[in-house]
Amino acid sequence: GRHYQLAGASYHPKPIQRPHPPIWIGAGGEQLMLPIVARHADAWHAFGSDDSMARKSRLLDQLAEKAGRDPKAILRSASLSLSRPWDQVRRRAAALRAAGFGYLIAEWPSEGKGRLSAFVEKVLPELAG
Template sequence: MSQVSFGIATAPMQVGYPDLQRVWREADAIPEIEHAWLFDHLMPIGGDPDGPIFEGWTLLSALAAQTERLRLGLLVTSNRFRPPAMLAKIATTVDVVSGGRLDFGIGVGSRPGHPLARREYEAHGLPFHDTKTAVESLAEACTVIRRLWTEDEPFDHEGAHVRLSGAFGNPKPVQRPHPPIVIGGRSSATLRVVAEHADVWNIPGGDIEDVVSRSALLDRYCTEIGRDPATITRSIHLGVSYDRPAATREAIAEATDAGFRHVVLGLPSPYPVGVAKWVAEELVSPSA
């Protein structure tokens, strides 16, 4: 079995910048933690609905400049928030700032049934398209972004959802041919996009039987288009309990036994002093 990589996720809401800085800098010095993640929301989806929250890509760039080793990204970018050509430029900038450490996370965007997530669209003047349109837009965005990262001449794109004239990306990302594409989601429609475009697939943990069935469905979609399912790394986000580390270790064991080799451990705030070291000693090392 291939080695499991462990990372942390720090939702940038209901927390201050110095605390996020502290945790990421500490994690950067701990080899057992290989990657670190933020999320992409514009208003809190937990706790005080009017509490503080930072914009993900801006914060990611700041943390990229203050770390040296961690791979980093957003789990995952909402494709509903930014036009794909603009997003390609933002991501390239972070890959350059980080010296080629970006894992490019992207997804359809907020679930329609999540009222705290849904409200951020009207609050920021953003359209909230139906799910079918959003999934189609995600697939087209992945195509456009990859072209901007890799093509050496300006191009036009006349798609169903994206229209570009004279599009060109310069500079290119540090990573060649491009940063790994991490697509998050669990719906069957999204999994078809994963099969076509992703290097890594991420799913929130929970019901392990459902997670395993979704992974099997992804295998089927890959086979249908002639792709080896093993070329897509399986990633899972698992919530951490500071008070019940044994429960977290059990969830990790279930996920890795099911073939998930990329584990993201979601850290609730407030973050205890030395939390990254605690993760390495209590969760990662016993699970290795």
């Protein structure tokens, strides 16, 4: 590399993914980053309001098609705050699912472990169903 070079070094075990590990890109920029996601990413992690993420997801579909890729081949993920009221958590999860987001990354709640346990009991079964 530019900063450090190794001669004769090997890395074991080799990654099992072929041809490479999945490429996840977290980005929201429509001019620069979404076209890169459309061409290269296996998964896209998005940020923003429900409406902006749905709009950007549709844009990503168009950009992927333009790049010769099946838009469904790009997984979509987003963060889900567990510190909001449960009805808001449910609505956000439903909006993201409707916009094509299949992965929700639960943010550690500021309220701590008890809130996480409540999420697992009260909300997660509905989302997983």
